[in-house]
Amino acid sequence: DAKTTQPTSMDCAEGRAANLPCNHSTISGNEYVYWYRQIHSQGPQYIIHGLKNNETNEMASLIITEDRKSSTLILPHATLRDTAVYYCIEDSFGNEKLTFGTGTRLTIIP
Amino acid sequence: GAGVSQTPSNKVTEKGKYVELRCDPISGHTALYWYRQSLGQGPEFLIYFQGTGAADDSGLPNDRFFAVRPEGSVSTLKIQRTERGDSAMYLCASSPGGTGGVEAFFGQGTRLTVV
Numbered sequence: 001d002a003k004t005t006q007p008t009s010m011d012c013a014e015g016r017a018a019n020l021p022c023n024h025s026t027i028s029g030n031e032y033v034y035w036y037r038q039i040h041s042q043g044p045q046y047i048i049h050g051l052k053n054n055e056t057n058e059m060a061s062l063i064i065t066e067d068r069k070s071s072t073l074i075l076p077h078a079t080l081r082d083t084a085v086y087y088c089i090e091d092s093f094g095n096e097k098l099t100f101g102t103g104t105r106l107t108i109i110p
Numbered sequence: 111g112a113g114v115s116q117t118p119s120n121k122v123t124e125k126g127k128y129v130e131l132r133c134d135p136i137s138g139h140t141a142l143y144w145y146r147q148s149l150g151q152g153p154e155f156l157i158y159f160q161g162t163g164a165a166d167d168s169g170l171p172n173d174r175f176f177a178v179r180p181e182g183s184v185s186t187l188k189i190q191r192t193e194r195g196d197s198a199m200y201l202c203a204s205s206p207g208g209t210g211g212v213e214a215f216f217g218q219g220t221r222l223t224v225v
Contacts, residue, residue, distance in 0.1 A: 034212065043114070043201050043216030044153060087152055096141065096166060098214065100152030 003027075004088045009105040018075040020104050022088030025069045031092050033064060035073050037084040038103070044087065047073065051093075078108045112136060114217035116202050122223045123192055131187040131220045135204030142185050143214060144177055145201040153201055159185060160207065192224045 005023045012018040024033060035047040048055055048062045050071070055062045061074040075082055087103040115134040123129050135142050140161055145153035155169040162182045170176075174192075179185040189196055199221050203214040 032212075041218075043203070043219055044214075045216065046213045049212055085152075093212070096143070096158045096160075097155045097169070098143075098145075098153075099155065100145075102150070102152055 006104045018078040020073040024090040034089040039084040116217035133202030139204035140207035141205045143203040147199040
């Protein structure tokens with residue numbers, strides 16, 4: 001079973017920052033937080049991952065709380081193409097299985 | 111293209127038949143994964159290969175499911191005596207190798223329908 005909890009769905013206006021929360025209250029010291037997204041009719045796409053420091057790449061930023069029990073994925077300027085299901089996954093580095101939950105369905109509103 | 115390729119994209123088969131689903135990973139990627147996704151659910155892990163060997167097949171639901179990767183590149187997922195409950199999207203992913211699932215690149219999937 002997935003060890004993270006996410007809201008079922010969210011809306012965000014186009015051009016605004018989309019902030020997707022994730023709770024991982026049972027995360028252990030060697031477990032990373034990964035984010036993937038799945039656009040309709042496509043396979044999942046890796047977005048970003050982190051351990052305890054905030055991370056940023058060309059797609060998104062990941063903010064992890066100091067106690068590591070929750071995190072937020074930030075899409076700084078959401079576009080219609082960001083409409084997708086976003087999965088937050090907690091997993092040990094070196095563990096080859098990604099355990100997906102049901103994710104957050106993000107809809108970008110024009 | 112340079113991505114993970116899965117064929118066929120769609121497969122309709124009759125209950126009881128045998129099917130094979132093919133995955134061509136990204137060239138040079140030593141790790142290969144199979145997942146299954148039912149409607150409205152997230153992908154569910156089936157099996158992971160490192161090179162030619164199945165390093166973890168704990169997600170295979172029963173002995174009707176089998177996967178091979180004989181030369182460490184292309185993989186085939188084989189389902190015997192298909193059942194209607196096997197209907198799902200079957201996803202393949204690859205990664206550079208032993209990196210713990212980070213940046214796994216997924217294919218577009220094969221949608222299997224058992225009638």
